[in-house]
Amino acid sequence: MKHLLAITSLCLCLACACSMPEIKGTAIVLGVSLYNITGVTNLTYCDDDARDIAKLFADQGYRVYSYTDSDATRANLEHALELADKTRPVVVYYSGHGLKLYSSTDGVAPGFYMLPYGFAENPGTSLVLHRENMLAIKDIEIKARELSIKHCIVIADCCYSGGFVDNMQGVSAIPGDYDPVLGKDLITYAELMGTAPGRFFTYSGNSLLIVLAASGSEEMSFESGAYENGVFTEYFLSGASTNADSDRDGYITTSEIYLYVAQCMNKYWNSTTQSQSNTEQIYLPHISDNAREYILFEANP
Amino acid sequence: MICVPVSVSSQEFLYEPGIVSLSIAGSALPLVSFETEYALLSQFMVEGELGIHIGNNVGGSIAAHAGLALPSLPARELYRYKGFEYYGAGIGVFLRQYPLSAWYFEYSLQAFADFSWQPETLMMYFFISLVPEIICTPKMLNWETLSFQGALRFPIHFHENFYSFGIGFTVRLLITPFAKVKLL
Numbered sequence: 123m124k125h126l127l128a129i130t131s132l133c134l135c136l137a138c139a140c141s142m143p144e145i146k147g148t149a150i151v152l153g154v155s156l157y158n159i160t161g162v163t164n165l166t167y168c169d170d171d172a173r174d175i176a177k178l179f180a181d182q183g184y185r186v187y188s189y190t191d192s193d194a195t196r197a198n199l200e201h202a203l204e205l206a207d208k209t210r211p212v213v214v215y216y217s218g219h220g221l222k223l224y225s226s227t228d229g230v231a232p233g234f235y236m237l238p239y240g241f242a243e244n245p246g247t248s249l250v251l252h253r254e255n256m257l258a259i260k261d262i263e264i265k266a267r268e269l270s271i272k273h274c275i276v277i278a279d280c281c282y283s284g285g286f287v288d289n290m291q292g293v294s295a296i297p298g299d300y301d302p303v304l305g306k307d308l309i310t311y312a313e314l315m316g317t318a319p320g321r322f323f324t325y326s327g328n329s330l331l332i333v334l335a336a337s338g339s340e341e342m343s344f345e346s347g348a349y350e351n352g353v354f355t356e357y358f359l360s361g362a363s364t365n366a367d368s369d370r371d372g373y374i375t376t377s378e379i380y381l382y383v384a385q386c387m388n389k390y391w392n393s394t395t396q397s398q399s400n401t402e403q404i405y406l407p408h409i410s411d412n413a414r415e416y417i418l419f420e421a422n423p
Numbered sequence: 424m425i426c427v428p429v430s431v432s433s434q435e436f437l438y439e440p441g442i443v444s445l446s447i448a449g450s451a452l453p454l455v456s457f458e459t460e461y462a463l464l465s466q467f468m469v470e471g472e473l474g475i476h477i478g479n480n481v482g483g484s485i486a487a488h489a490g491l492a493l494p495s496l497p498a499r500e501l502y503r504y505k506g507f508e509y510y511g512a513g514i515g516v517f518l519r520q521y522p523l524s525a526w527y528f529e530y531s532l533q534a535f536a537d538f539s540w541q542p543e544t545l546m547m548y549f550f551i552s553l554v555p556e557i558i559c560t561p562k563m564l565n566w567e568t569l570s571f572q573g574a575l576r577f578p579i580h581f582h583e584n585f586y587s588f589g590i591g592f593t594v595r596l597l598i599t600p601f602a603k604v605k606l607l
Contacts, residue, residue, distance in 0.1 A: 146501060147501070209500065210500060210501070211500060211501055211502070272460070272461070272500070273500050273501075273502060289546070291548060291582075291583040291584060292541075292546040292547055292548040293546065293547050293548075294544075294545060294546050295545040295546065295547070296545055308545075311540075311547075314538075314547040315538055315547065318538060318547050318548060318549040319536075319549040321548075321549065321583070322548070322549040322550065322551075322583055325583040325584070329584075368543070375494075375503075375543075377505060377541070377543035377544050378543060380543070380544060381542075381543045381544070381545070384545070409544050409546075411544070411546055411548070412458075413456075413458045413504050413505060413582065413584065413585035414458060414461065414502045414503070414504060414505070415494070415502065415503060415504075415505050415543075416501055416502045417497060417501045417502070417503070
């Protein structure tokens with residue numbers, strides 16, 4: 123009888139182990155709507171973005187660390203990176219304010235930054251930036267290398283996020299300030315061919331991160347009351363269903379979902395804003411130029 | 424001038440291919456690709472090529488090709504190398520050898536400057552490829568101004584941070600408009 127019980131227990135354990143879905147990787151999700159800083163406009167749907175994205179990745183079998191508002195800090199992101207499975211893909215998603223700094227301010231170098239909670243304080247009359255709480259794309263890359271993370275995908279739904287996409291190998295057909303109304307349309311093949319060889323002969327280095335950015339380096343990113351999400355995030359969520367699986371192989375890669383989001387933003391958001399003469403709200407997403415692409419989702423999990 | 428004996432109806436002929444020849448080729452290319460610090464993964468390409476070859480037993484070539492690279496097989500860590508279309512032009516050298524056997528051989532080396540276009544990321548890249556090739560013509564498929572050839576090619580693609588190499592299987596139609604056949 124004891125043997126029978128032991129064998130039954132073993133079979134049950136094996137059955138449980140077999141039916142457990144494989145953890146595909148780690149998703150670290152940050153969304154900041156409420157900054158609680160005088161002089162900084164709060165956002166409306168970034169926390170909703172974070173919750174929806176966290177649910178999406180959890181449903182797809184990722185281990186998720188999700189932080190909203192006052193928990194969405196750089197320290198929490200770095201702590202979650204330390205906890206991530208280093209052998210599997212690590213996805214970092216951020217929704218909140220983005221900053222393009224033109225000149226050195228409060229000791230912060232010019233460049234592009236994500237602004238997690240606590241990025242600044244307002245002791246009286248003006249903002250004081252805290253660089254240690256701000257997040258440049260290089261900060262994530264340095265931390266990832268330090269932790270020996272080789273597979274890291276950064277998704278940023280914030281203003282000027284195209285600045286995080288440092289395309290040094292290839293040339294994107296989408297300009298950093300896309301606006302067809304003002305003649306800043308997609309770059310032609312001939313222009314791309316004129317630029318691409320120069321990149322080949324001057325490039326050196328290796329890009330660890332794959333970056334999907336909601337907007338160009340000169341563009342703002344927008345939320346929509348109709349979607350109750352950021353526009354980019356809305357189409358990202360919708361593409362994670364079967365919609366973005368363009369080659370119908372059952373998997374959605376970073377490239378496929380990027381193209382899907384770009385097409386949707388142009389077809390629905392940009393055409394509407396253009397018809398309403400809000401040309402400053404026309405924008406397109408950007409992606410980094412790695413040779414690799416990652417399988418993010420199963421089309422029918 | 425090259426003089427190649429051609430067997431037709433048990434008689435011996437001299438085959439002179441002429442100084443200019445044109446080729447149309449199609450290739451299937453199983454390759455392995457890798458990015459620095461990442462895994463070696465297999466990838467498949469198909470390619471079409473047009474060439475003009477000047478010279479008899481030694482000469483030079485000018486060629487244009489276009490191809491399609493499918494995405495690689497995925498790695499265990501859920502990544503793969505992207506697929507792309509590519510277009511390029513190149514130059515090369517060749518050496519033709521006509522042994523007195525049932526097969527003629529040609530050896531060539533071409534270097535191409537290529538542009539690859541990734542339709543899913545709307546991005547263009549430049550890369551360089553080297554293509555050593557061994558071309559074989561069975562006598563039975565060699566007519567006066569036309570011959571069908573088979574080839575093995577060993578392409579090496581140098582992207583900025585990404586490399587591919589492998590073996591290609593090529594079928595080639597060689598047109599030799601100035602060829603002559605003389606009865607021995």
